[in-house]
Structure formats: C-alpha cells, structure tokens
Amino acid sequence: MGTLAQQLINGISLGSVYALIAVGYSLVYSILLFSNFAHGGFLVIGGYICYYTLTALGNNIWVAGGLSLLGAGIAAVLTERIAYKPIRERTNITLYLLIASLGMSIVIENIFVIVAGGRFRALPPVIPTNPVHLFGLTTTSAFDLLSLVVAFVFLTALQLFIVKSKWGLAIRAAAFDLKTAGLMGINVNMLISIVFFVAGVLAAVGGIFLSVRYTLYPQLGGITIKAFVAAVVGGLGSLPGAVVGSLILGLAEMLTAGFISSQLRDLVVFSLLVITLLVKPTGLFGKKPTEKV
Template structure:
C-alpha cells in the first residue's frame, strides 16, 4: 500500500509540475489584464509541434529543440497579444470581448494545424531518453517524469526571481496592483504586458514539449489547459504561488483518484473541485479579490 502511495506521489508531482507551467501563464495574464487567456492552449499546442518537428525533421539535439519550442511559443504569444488583444485594450473593450477573442484565437490555431499538411494525426515524440525507469527501492521513477519535474522547478524558480528581484518584476507587480496608478508613476504598461506574454509563451512552449514527450502530440492537445485553468482557479487566479500550489495539488488528486479508484473519475473529480472552489471560495486559496473576474 505504501509503495503504491509513493508511486502516485511521484506521478502526481511530475504531472502537477507541468500543470504549473501552464497555470502560471494564465495567472500572469490575469494578474495584469484581469481576464482568462483561453488562447494559451493554442500556444502550448504549437510549442509541442515545434519541439516534435525540431527533433524529427530538423534533427537537432534535445536542448536545441527545447529552446526552439520555448522561443517559438513566446513569439506566438506576443504576436497574438499584438493582433488580438492590443486593439481591444486600446479601445477599453469589456473583458467579455477579450475572452471571446481568446477562444476564437485558440480555435483558429487548432484548425490551422488541422487544415495544414500536419493534419489531425496523432504523433509520438522520438525516444530521447531511455524508457527504463530509475528504481528507488520498489518505486519506479520515469526519466521523463524526472525531467518534467526538474525543468518545471527550475523554470518556475527563474520566474519567481524575475518577478521578485528585478526591475521589470517590480513593474509587473506594480501593474498587477493598479494599471492606472503604475502608469501615473511612469511604468510603461505596454512593455509590461509584452513581457508577461513573452514569459507566459516561453513557459507554454516548455510545457507543450514536456507534455508531448510524455504522451502524444495532436491539434487538440491544448485542451489540457482546462486542467491548468482549474489549477489556477483552485490556487487563486492572479497569484503565481497559488497557481503552482493549485497545480501540484490537482496533479496529486488526479493520480490518487486514478490509482485508488479509477481513471474514469479523474476528470469528474477535477471539475467537481472547480465548482466547489467557485462556490465556497471564488478567489481560490491565495487569490486576490477583484471587481471583475472572468
């Protein structure tokens, strides 16, 4: 029994760490612009494909493919902000318009991939690491699971350093508190928004490639961000520590449910958790109270 419990803990931490990379992208955008960027799933999907084709078509080393995936997603996130969100922001459009535009952008990216030569085919990453697990006693630690956890942990620590210890991080924190106030204090809000989309896009690319390596790549892979959105709501939209904590908890809950009950109940529990949080504590575990929340 204890061995099964430890195995599920390891599995939960690995998948929860990738959820965290995705959820942080939601929280970064929400903390500044106060809306949920549902197009984030499309950015993750593109990142997964960039990593796949970098390894199979370009045949570059794993590290180079990882960098290409991150930077490709970062560029896409910035382009989307400039084309989709900035015109709405300049017109002071209602937050509902941002959400509708985000959903449209996500569907657009998904269908562009399906209509392209890539098509709707499921694709598996080539073997980069040995499939033989690392044995910790009688508990198996997959090499990809370890990679997912380590890369996610390092990426999130770098992000925390940027937010807490740098000048641009100070600007991000000031803007998240009050856009109007930070503008009056001389903060370039356009630059701050550019930076958060870059950071969110970079993390989305990493998450997309890690998730694609763990499972498969297909145009609807971005739907997994539903789980990261649940994690962000659970931890508190707008809170980076909350997004990480919520993601890890969701990963652990899912693996425990799969291990002790059935994988069929995994999504049921996840969405039930979302409803419960919205009813009992809409701001999440560590979220901030805002007038507009969507």
C-alpha cells in the first residue's frame, strides 16, 4: 500500500510538470491552430539560464528562477516574431507554421550544442530532494511535493489570468475565432505575443524541474514530446484537457515503472496516444478541428 501511494504521488508530481508544458502547447494551438514543436527549446533556454545564473551569482533560486522565466518568455516571443509572424501574414496554411516550428526546434538545440556543449550538467542543489514522510504511511521526495505545489500555483495563476483579466478574455475570444477577434478591435499581434510569452514562462518552470530530475543537456527539450502526447490525449486547444492528460500520463509512467518495468514506461505513454487517436481523435476535452495540421 505504501509503494502504491508513493508511486501515485510521484506520478501526480511528474504529471504536474508535464501539465506546465502541455498547457503551453494548447495555448498556442487554441489561437493559431498549429503545434509549436519549438516549445521544447524554450524549456532548454529556461534550464540553461537558471544553471548559469546559479553558477555565476550563487545559489539564489529566486533570482535564477525569475531570470529563467523572463528569458524563456522573451525567447518565445522573439521566435514567434522572427519565424512565425512573417509566415502567418502571408498565408493561412498552418502546415507552414508547423514546419517552421520543427526548424526552430533544431536551431535552438544546435545553438546550445555549439555554445554550451553537449555534456550533461547538474543544477546546484537549490531544490531539496530529501525524503519526506507523509502521515507515517509513505515516503516521497521533497522535490516531488515542491514541483506539485509550484505547478499548482502557476496553473492556478494562469486560470485566473484567463478568466479574470482583459487579455484573458481576448485570448478566449481569439480561441473561438481569431479573425473575428481582430475585427472587434483586439490587437492580434500583441495577443499572440502574450500567449507565446506565457507559454515560454510555463515551459521554463517545467525546464527547471526537469533539469533537476534528469540533469540538463541541449536535447532535454525532446521530453516535451510526452507533454505534447498529454495535450493530444486531453484535447489540443483545451487547457483543462492538457492538465488532465498530463496527470494521466504521469500516473501511467510511474505506475508502469513501479509495478511492471521502467523499460515499458515509454511504450505505455505512446500506446495511450495511439489508442486516443483511434478511439477519440479530438481527445478527452478537445473540439473537432477545422483544419488538419
């Protein structure tokens, strides 16, 4: 029973980190109807900014984390302005945006391979990883509990932003129909920049925690493919769906690793993707797309 509880906590913790990344995918998809595969690059940017800031200024996670979130958010906005905006102003075919995002993903990864090198780096021990006993029934890691709490805080803040703020209302309107939103006076370019900035910030948070869990290296962004799977399972374009899909994947991974075999965890994850596409292609909470991407 203790082992089951421990794996459940670990699965929810991992799923919450996936949720931060998957929500970024869904935000961009809800507005522009394409999957931004450069999203993993923002995660890597956030991780490296955090690492070098901690190395240069000492173990001040607040400063390093703040700069990491800001840097990844700005990088996401610049990526949209440089690579995506010229394309979307020339054509409505989102397939071109998808291709551009694949190219940007490779560009960002190789920039870090050249500048930072390909070796693995461990973040300084600023995030506690010591065991924690819960109610005397199970033992988990302080890292898992902290990542769960941080993810909950950021996802709650995002929900409040979407529901309560003026720009949140604009995002909901643009998700329904971007062109009509523009005709109603919404600054579409500013709106898209805000969406990319928020997505970049959330990716950076996930990047910091994944850097601690798996160490930091230029190809770390490849792990966002699982967050993309979570977004598909939950329904692309649906923020609640991205969270639910991420929790399902996190639990599936940890329960498989804990009770069957760690070698089968990826098989289970991508089997869920195939089953979702066969049974309910729109995902749990998704709507029928108007265009294939």
